[in-house]
Amino acid sequence: MSAVSFTPSRCHIDLAALQRNFARLGSPASLMPVIKSDAYGHGLFPVARALANAGARRFAVGTAGEGVALREAGFNQEIVPLTGGMTLDEWRTAAAHTLTPVIGCFEDMDKAAACSRHDRLFRVALKFDTGMARLGFSVDDLPDVLEHLRLRPGLSPVLVLSHMACADMPDDLDYSTAQIERFTILCAALRVAFPDIERSLANSAATLGLPESHFDVCRPGIALYGGNPFADTAWEDRGGMLEWVMSVSAPVVQVRRINAGQSVSYGRQFTAPDSMTVAVITAGYATGIARGLSNHIDVLIDGRRAPQIGRICMGLLVADVSAIPDVRVGDTAWILGGQGAPGVRPVSALEMARELGTIPYEILCRMGGANPRVYNEGKKLLVKEAANR
Numbered sequence: 001m002s003a004v005s006f007t008p009s010r011c012h013i014d015l016a017a018l019q020r021n022f023a024r025l026g027s028p029a030s031l032m033p034v035i036k037s038d039a040y041g042h043g044l045f046p047v048a049r050a051l052a053n054a055g056a057r058r059f060a061v062g063t064a065g066e067g068v069a070l071r072e073a074g075f076n077q078e079i080v081p082l083t084g085g086m087t088l089d090e091w092r093t094a095a096a097h098t099l100t101p102v103i104g105c106f107e108d109m110d111k112a113a114a115c116s117r118h119d120r121l122f123r124v125a126l127k128f129d130t131g132m133a134r135l136g137f138s139v140d141d142l143p144d145v146l147e148h149l150r151l152r153p154g155l156s157p158v159l160v161l162s163h164m165a166c167a168d169m170p171d172d173l174d175y176s177t178a179q180i181e182r183f184t185i186l187c188a189a190l191r192v193a194f195p196d197i198e199r200s201l202a203n204s205a206a207t208l209g210l211p212e213s214h215f216d217v218c219r220p221g222i223a224l225y226g227g228n229p230f231a232d233t234a235w236e237d238r239g240g241m242l243e244w245v246m247s248v249s250a251p252v253v254q255v256r257r258i259n260a261g262q263s264v265s266y267g268r269q270f271t272a273p274d275s276m277t278v279a280v281i282t283a284g285y286a287t288g289i290a291r292g293l294s295n296h297i298d299v300l301i302d303g304r305r306a307p308q309i310g311r312i313c314m315g316l317l318v319a320d321v322s323a324i325p326d327v328r329v330g331d332t333a334w335i336l337g338g339q340g341a342p343g344v345r346p347v348s349a350l351e352m353a354r355e356l357g358t359i360p361y362e363i364l365c366r367m368g369g370a371n372p373r374v375y376n377e378g379k380k381l382l383v384k385e386a387a388n389r
């Protein structure tokens with residue numbers, strides 16, 4: 001990175017933690033890691049590379065474009081674009097790059113068939129809806145799907161998938177069990193025509209919580225990046241071993257004393273009850289911290305929590321550091337993650353999500369997309385970078 005950058009904040013990605021999470025979720029052969037949307041904000045290529053080094057044989061991406069980018073970067077694993085292709089051109093490109101796109105409706109199947117070639121079968125995935133009512137053929141379509149495939153011998157279905165609606169909700173186990181049953185029956189019928197077709201149903205929650213949903217291939221996403229799908233539920237322990245992969249830092253650019261009665265930031269939403277020491281930090285809603293978190297979140301400085309005060313600005317926020325001795329310009333504030341002193345929890349994407357009424361997925365996508373990313377294979381480089389400051 002050049003000596004001068006647009007944004008002084010940094011998104012740190014711990015690829016070793018990613019690899020450990022991957023290993024915790026099952027054997028590489030039984031997993032198709034989901035790296036859609038720029039790997040949930042963690043960066044498509046570095047994440048794919050780290051997972052490939054950890055033994056990943058397949059990847060699920062969001063779009064054909066992401067799949068093509070991986071192929072062109074030299075990845076030779078099976079690549080499954082979950083939304084197939086949009087235009088006929090995209091299907092053609094997907095076929096040319098030996099992707100395995102998902103077909104979820106008859107229009108898709110026609111486009112895919114138009115791109116299959118006599119000399120090479122077009123490997124595709126079939127998607128059925130078993131309870132999301134989002135993408136996929138309905139289960140009742142199966143006879144028609146089989147007939148359409150019989151008439152389109154250039155298509156080779158190698159994978160069948162469906163998606164869980166509420167596997168992260170132990171209280172709704174009945175719904176998940178019904179989805180698993182529908183998928184089991186569907187796959188049995190499909191395997192009469194395609195005996196070798198691999199079956200995939202489980203997302204992160206099902207991978208961790210519902211062994212009977214595993215079939216041949218699990219498709220974890222959020223768990224790879226450290227999100228526990230069972231946080232705040234009775235099954236919390238089932239994802240308790242996961243580690244967050246992303247942390248976000250920003251430097252302190254000013255430290256000042258303010259007097260009792262002085263207000264802080266736009267709109268005067270915070271007034272100092274006593275004299276206090278505050279630090280100004282170069283992070284704001286332009287670097288992914290939702291303005292709705294104003295006065296509701298902490299940052300971590302020197303291993304301790306400093307409450308954020310006043311309105312969060314575009315590229316700046318203010319934190320109360322009265323209780324932390326010797327905070328100086330140039331110190332690192334951790335917006336997400338970082339190393340807490342004994343007994344101090346760093347701020348997590350889950351905590352932020354709770355405060356905002358959203359889910360960690362959204363926090364990670366936003367933070368990862370809004371900050372320059374740096375990659376660490378382990379904690380060592382983080383320390384080195386701090387020393388260089």
Ligand SMILES: *Cc1c(COP(=O)(O)O)cnc(C)c1O
Nearest residue numbers: 034082163203204219220221222
């Ligand atoms: C995003 C996605 C996943 C992964 O879901 P997580 O909850 O992140 O594990 C799996 N399958 C499909 C079809 C998806 O769209």
